[in-house]
Amino acid sequence: MAQQAIPIxxxxxxxxxxxxxxxxxxxxDYDDARAVWxxxxxxxxxxIARCRGVGDVISxxxxxxxxxxxxxxxxGGHNVAGTAVCDDGLVIDxxxxxxxxxxxxxxxxxxxxxxxxxxxxxETQAFxxxxxxxxxxxxxxxxxxxGGGIGHLRCKYGLACDNLRSVELVTADGExxxxxxxxxxxxxxxxxxxxxxxxxxxxxxxxxxxxxxEVATCLVFYPGDRMRECLRAYREYVASAPDEVxxxxxxxVMPDEELFSSDxxxxxxxxxxxxxxxxxxxxxxxxxxxxEIAEPIADVSGTxxxxxxxxxxxxxxxxxxxxxxxSLYLDGLSDSAIDRIAYWTDGAxxxxxxVDVWQLGGxxxxxxxxxxxxxxxxxxxxxxVEANWERPEDDDANVxxxxxxxxxxxxxxDGSVYLNFPGFLExxxxxxxxxxGPTYERLVALKDEYxxxxxxSLNQNITPSKNAxxxxxxCRE
Numbered sequence: 001m002a003q004q005a006i007p008i009x010x011x012x013x014x015x016x017x018x019x020x021x022x023x024x025x026x027x028x029d030y031d032d033a034r035a036v037w038x039x040x041x042x043x044x045x046x047x048i049a050r051c052r053g054v055g056d057v058i059s060x061x062x063x064x065x066x067x068x069x070x071x072x073x074x075x076g077g078h079n080v081a082g083t084a085v086c087d088d089g090l091v092i093d094x095x096x097x098x099x100x101x102x103x104x105x106x107x108x109x110x111x112x113x114x115x116x117x118x119x120x121x122x123e124t125q126a127f128x129x130x131x132x133x134x135x136x137x138x139x140x141x142x143x144x145x146x147g148g149g150i151g152h153l154r155c156k157y158g159l160a161c162d163n164l165r166s167v168e169l170v171t172a173d174g175e176x177x178x179x180x181x182x183x184x185x186x187x188x189x190x191x192x193x194x195x196x197x198x199x200x201x202x203x204x205x206x207x208x209x210x211x212x213x214e215v216a217t218c219l220v221f222y223p224g225d226r227m228r229e230c231l232r233a234y235r236e237y238v239a240s241a242p243d244e245v246x247x248x249x250x251x252x253v254m255p256d257e258e259l260f261s262s263d264x265x266x267x268x269x270x271x272x273x274x275x276x277x278x279x280x281x282x283x284x285x286x287x288x289x290x291x292e293i294a295e296p297i298a299d300v301s302g303t304x305x306x307x308x309x310x311x312x313x314x315x316x317x318x319x320x321x322x323x324x325x326x327s328l329y330l331d332g333l334s335d336s337a338i339d340r341i342a343y344w345t346d347g348a349x350x351x352x353x354x355v356d357v358w359q360l361g362g363x364x365x366x367x368x369x370x371x372x373x374x375x376x377x378x379x380x381x382x383x384x385v386e387a388n389w390e391r392p393e394d395d396d397a398n399v400x401x402x403x404x405x406x407x408x409x410x411x412x413x414d415g416s417v418y419l420n421f422p423g424f425l426e427x428x429x430x431x432x433x434x435x436x437g438p439t440y441e442r443l444v445a446l447k448d449e450y451x452x453x454x455x456x457s458l459n460q461n462i463t464p465s466k467n468a469x470x471x472x473x474x475c476r477e
Contacts, residue, residue, distance in 0.1 A: 006067050010063075014049075023048040023050065038322065043082070047089075049092055051094055060090065060200075061172065071092060076119075077138060078317070094202070096114055099115070108207060111204045115140070117133035118138055131157070132151045132158060142196075149420075153209075155244070156244050162192070164205070166179065166188075169201040190446040193419070215305075216286075222271075223268075223294070227341075231249065234272060244278040245286055248357060248358045250354040251269070252268065253266060322391075326402050326423040327420075328382075348387070349397040349398055353401070356385075360382055422460050447464045
């Protein structure tokens, strides 16, 4: 329903009750407020509520529900799928809620839902502490954590969602609740990897771990014609690597003129990167084999502050560029899978795109399915296919490349995906059923309890039972 259908008196009353700002299409800051990180997304919401606290969030949820508005919830970061903004409806914007508070004695951190991982790292590293975040520092804490949260410390300390002590959120009926191991335990289970289906999360409490400030890191680039050899060696390496090591590979052109010579800058490459969650000396020894697979064309490995490693890929993902990312959990990294990764890398229409392989296992696989909804604990690897490009006229070619690659790579997967690299919403309910398997119905039961009308539909959606019966599983979009 468009904003114009709501009486102006109701809108004014809503605005008067907010501590934050209510932005309309006619306002001078509207275009900036509706813009998101992914330049492919061009939505025009009817209203944008920039919330300053929980009270604003409750008011926004009640207003949307009472006026049957489509709702998008915006955190502080990327949202590559573009669900943080919508046409005509209400955007509940939490990006101004960026507070982080650390208790160094208890080794815990409280984080508001608009914070980025850079905000968290800045505060926690002041005390030599960290919690697993993403692989780019300006990723939002909320979206990444609710989708699981695969980051640079995952094999030692698990996923971001594995380190949650509690979550605070506003439900579809405007109630403020806390979920933890001792309170609303089923909801806590669902929030740990089940996505943003059950309410507007306003805050998290995380466990923190000793780390840094200096860590041993690896970032080495090999020629593309050695890709198969490098991936086979990488497969052997991670099979016996200690939990302190969390690594990934990136295959693509990666045309960095400062890093590569003119005769190599436009060539295909494979990069291996990772860090060690332990002493620098042990880390340098543990990561050394990754730097000796072949003759590198560049090696910028070394000891650096953890906050710098977290920012290492920020410049490769600037605001406003065009992005389309999808994923699959891989059953393994067979020679056949490696051949197809090399094939699709060579076929990328953009030199900025990569085909990535994330090492999983370690602490991730030691969490029982009864403890969280996250669906990827069984997999040894995650395949991420990242199309990154600049020109709108190249949209179709890049999206098609990602989809064709994923269709091909499903032969090495059970078809389940990582919720934070989902593409757009085109796969809908089938994707979620495949990903969660037998636990999907438990998530539906939670959706029925906390959001039976699917007010929060712009996400990787769990369709409530009544909606599924009425429309075959279609979401509000």
